[in-house]
Amino acid sequence: MRHLSRSLVGFAALLxxxxxxxxxxxxxxxxxxxxxxxxxxxxxxxxxxDSIDAAAxxxxxxxAxxxxxxxxxxRSDAAGGRAALLEAITSKIHFDYDKADIRSDDNGALxxxxxxxxxxxxxxxxxxxNADERGSDEYNLxxxxxxxxxxxxxxxxxxVDAARLEVVSYGEEKPVNPxxxxxxxxxxxxxxxxxxxxxxxLVQP
Amino acid sequence: MTLSRSLLLAAAILAPLASVVAQDSTKGIDQGVxxxxxxxxxxxxxxxxxxxxxxxxxxxxxxxxxDFSDRFEMMVLPPTTGLPSDAFRPGLAPPPLNYPLYRTLGxxxxxxxxxxxxxxxxxxxxxxxxxxxxEATVPxxxxxxxxxxxxxxxxxxxxxxxxxxxxxxxxxxLALVIDRRVWRIDSDGGDLAPVTGTTEEALSPAWSPxxxxxxxxxxxxxxxxxxxxxxxxxxxxxxxxxxxxxxxTPMFSPDGHTLAFARSSEEGTDIYTADVSQMCCVQRLTVGxxxxxxxxxxxxxxxxxxxxxxxxxxxxxYAMAADGTDQEVLAPSDFGVTGSSNxxxxxxDGARVVFHRExxxxxxxxxxxxxxxxxxxxxxxxxxxxxxxxxxGRHLAFVSDRSGRRQLWVIDVESGRIRQLNTPGNARxxxxxxxxxxxxLTN
Numbered sequence: 001m002r003h004l005s006r007s008l009v010g011f012a013a014l015l016x017x018x019x020x021x022x023x024x025x026x027x028x029x030x031x032x033x034x035x036x037x038x039x040x041x042x043x044x045x046x047x048x049x050d051s052i053d054a055a056a057x058x059x060x061x062x063x064a065x066x067x068x069x070x071x072x073x074x075r076s077d078a079a080g081g082r083a084a085l086l087e088a089i090t091s092k093i094h095f096d097y098d099k100a101d102i103r104s105d106d107n108g109a110l111x112x113x114x115x116x117x118x119x120x121x122x123x124x125x126x127x128x129x130n131a132d133e134r135g136s137d138e139y140n141l142x143x144x145x146x147x148x149x150x151x152x153x154x155x156x157x158x159x160v161d162a163a164r165l166e167v168v169s170y171g172e173e174k175p176v177n178p179x180x181x182x183x184x185x186x187x188x189x190x191x192x193x194x195x196x197x198x199x200x201x202l203v204q205p
Numbered sequence: 206m207t208l209s210r211s212l213l214l215a216a217a218i219l220a221p222l223a224s225v226v227a228q229d230s231t232k233g234i235d236q237g238v239x240x241x242x243x244x245x246x247x248x249x250x251x252x253x254x255x256x257x258x259x260x261x262x263x264x265x266x267x268x269x270x271x272d273f274s275d276r277f278e279m280m281v282l283p284p285t286t287g288l289p290s291d292a293f294r295p296g297l298a299p300p301p302l303n304y305p306l307y308r309t310l311g312x313x314x315x316x317x318x319x320x321x322x323x324x325x326x327x328x329x330x331x332x333x334x335x336x337x338x339x340e341a342t343v344p345x346x347x348x349x350x351x352x353x354x355x356x357x358x359x360x361x362x363x364x365x366x367x368x369x370x371x372x373x374x375x376x377x378x379l380a381l382v383i384d385r386r387v388w389r390i391d392s393d394g395g396d397l398a399p400v401t402g403t404t405e406e407a408l409s410p411a412w413s414p415x416x417x418x419x420x421x422x423x424x425x426x427x428x429x430x431x432x433x434x435x436x437x438x439x440x441x442x443x444x445x446x447x448x449x450x451x452x453x454t455p456m457f458s459p460d461g462h463t464l465a466f467a468r469s470s471e472e473g474t475d476i477y478t479a480d481v482s483q484m485c486c487v488q489r490l491t492v493g494x495x496x497x498x499x500x501x502x503x504x505x506x507x508x509x510x511x512x513x514x515x516x517x518x519x520x521x522x523y524a525m526a527a528d529g530t531d532q533e534v535l536a537p538s539d540f541g542v543t544g545s546s547n548x549x550x551x552x553x554d555g556a557r558v559v560f561h562r563e564x565x566x567x568x569x570x571x572x573x574x575x576x577x578x579x580x581x582x583x584x585x586x587x588x589x590x591x592x593x594x595x596x597x598g599r600h601l602a603f604v605s606d607r608s609g610r611r612q613l614w615v616i617d618v619e620s621g622r623i624r625q626l627n628t629p630g631n632a633r634x635x636x637x638x639x640x641x642x643x644x645x646l647t648n
Contacts, residue, residue, distance in 0.1 A: 098519070098545065126427075128427050134566070135545065135547070135568075136500075136520075136545075136547035136548050136561070136568070136590060136591065137408070137591070137633055137634060138408070138409055138453055138454050138499065138500060138547075138548070138634070139497075139499065139500070139513065139520055139545075139547045139548075141408075141429075141451060141453050141469060142453070142469050142474040142497045142499050143497075145451060145469035145470070145473075145474060146473065146474075146497065148471075149471045149472075149473070152471060167470075167471050168426060168427025168428055168451065169427055169451050169469055170427050173385065173406075173408075173424070
């Protein structure tokens with residue numbers, strides 16, 4: 001828009017210059033002053049060209065605006081896609097009481113994580129194993145460790161480099177559900193997945 | 206029993222018309238005061254703490270410590286009302302004890318505390334023989350001094366030793382975890398004080414045998430190092446190699462030079478030892494191969510360790526030599542039938558290992574007789590776990606939710622008597638120290 005108004009101003013100034021025979025505004029840029037007998041024709045041609053140029057610039061501006069809008073739309077689509085990627089990476093998996101075996105209905109979730117890890121080579125995860133509050137407090141730290149290690153073994157068996165996965169354990173120290181019933185216990189017997197690096201520009205697998 | 210005895214005494218002294226309900230009352234009482242209690246004390250001698258002027262805090266602490274030793278039938282005398290006049294005479298020199306009276310009350314021993322010029326005068330009377338069995342003058346700090354409680358506890362332990370030959374356990378402390386912070390508490394439940402700070406998380410405390418250090422897991426971000434804290438200087442040392450992974454369940458060897466602990470890594474959980482006198486020389490004792498090994502506890506001769514292993518599926522109690530060889534089952538279990546077993550601790554006399562085992566999904570305390578490989582269940586109500594031995598080898602502290610929240614309780618294995626250690630919040634992971642040494646009290 002600004003370009004257009006400036007061009008209009010310049011165009012108007014040129015008209016004034018052309019009309020006044022170049023007497024005022026000695027700081028006008030080229031075109032230089034020409035002999036008066038050919039000025040009117042040349043000025044008219046220049047004016048016409050300038051207006052064509054201005055219109056071209058206006059069109060270019062509109063095109064640029066349209067492109068920018070399209071890109072913004074594409075980015076917001078990607079943002080929705082990014083949310084889905086983050087959800088797939090950080091979704092929790094759960095375990096049976098006193099067990100560290102990966103449940104078969106968690107295979108799909110782990111396969112999705114493996115696929116995202118394969119597509120995003122800079123992505124690194126921390127896998128935190130947890131236990132419900134029953135059982136020995138200290139044993140639950142070892143049990144949580146086993147649960148984290150089990151998820152890591154599954155992912156490395158799908159080709160993920162072991163160096164990109166770190167295993168820690170919180171035992172029963174970090175429940176997501178503070179209740180004391182079976183529902184709470186189920187929620188707490190879990191692995192958490194946290195991105196530790198490479199999560200900025202995730203690409204869909 | 207103590208309450209009913211005091212009621213009986215009160216009844217006998219104050220209500221001469223009532224017939225005394227006792228084991229062996231055959232006649233009604235028509236007149237005067239008749240004290241006719243026939244009581245079979247079993248194996249515990251009757252003990253009375255003689256009331257006296259002043260020294261109220263010391264006397265109350267001694268009374269409770271002697272009660273908590275569970276070695277005596279404690280006789281609680283009613284307050285001054287109706288007492289025979291020679292038991293309490295403020296401002297006057299104490300008269301010779303009325304041995305016949307105390308004999309009929311069923312006491313075998315009397316403990317007397319009195320303020321003297323050189324300190325506190327302590328007298329243990331042999332009531333049966335009618336003599337003073339032991340007398341000493343003990344300097345006690347002022348009751349407002351922070352060292353007062355432990356000094357009185359040491360006195361109580363000496364009194365127990367004079368009478369029974371074995372010192373008491375009053376001068377000992379428990380380390381425990383409340384809200385992922387390590388605290389320590391006197392064995393009688395008093396003087397709770399923090400050991401670790403508010404901005405850090407700590408688990409699994411363990412005492413050094415000399416009582417000067419506590420080792421614990423410093424827990425952060427799902428990993429944990431093992432720190433040895435000197436209680437006197439507050440200096441901390443991190444056990445070498447524990448800066449990585451999750452290191453847990455530290456336990457000192459009986460000579461204090463070695464620390465056994467477990468390490469959880471992607472390979473699993475295995476037991477290591479470190480020389481903590483020189484802070485070096487870490488060795489691995491177990492190779493798990495997808496089985497977990499943790500919770501080491503030394504036998505008192507330092508030559509064997511009991512520990513937990515999941516090598517057959519559920520965690521059970523195993524033993525091995527101190528160098529990791531000769532690994533074998535310690536507490537027998539039936540595969541598929543016996544519940545998970547955890548948290549073993551070897552007794553001070555080496556004869557037993559206490560642990561908890563799940564029965565119907567609730568942990569209960571179990572005692573293993575090491576020589577005979579026999580296992581005996583100690584508790585059945587609520588969830589009972591993480592037992593630790595008192596230095597006398599007959600009391601255990603453990604965590605129970607029988608009162609509604611996780612609390613520390615103390616049980617006497619011989620008499621079955623249970624008492625609660627009141628702490629704020631949920632208390633867990635207790636560790637009982639040895640008797641805490643101090644300067645010699647008496648000669």
